[in-house]
Amino acid sequence: MVATRLGKTVNSQGPTRANLIHKGLVYAPDHGVIAFTVPGMAGFIARQPEQ
Numbered sequence: 001m002v003a004t005r006l007g008k009t010v011n012s013q014g015p016t017r018a019n020l021i022h023k024g025l026v027y028a029p030d031h032g033v034i035a036f037t038v039p040g041m042a043g044f045i046a047r048q049p050e051q
Contacts, residue, residue: 005050 003010017034020026025041026034036042 003013026036029035
């Protein structure tokens with residue numbers, strides 16, 4: 001889960017999620033799920049090292 005990886009609560013990430021949807025980077029295909037609009041973005045993010 002993204003919030004857990006960031007050390008944040010799920011509720012605190014609502015505004016961030018809304019901003020990403022507004023910018024067109026992600027969409028919500030189902031309740032509690034987001035998907036990237038850019039092909040290959042999930043793989044790119046998965047390859048990034050944890051900090």
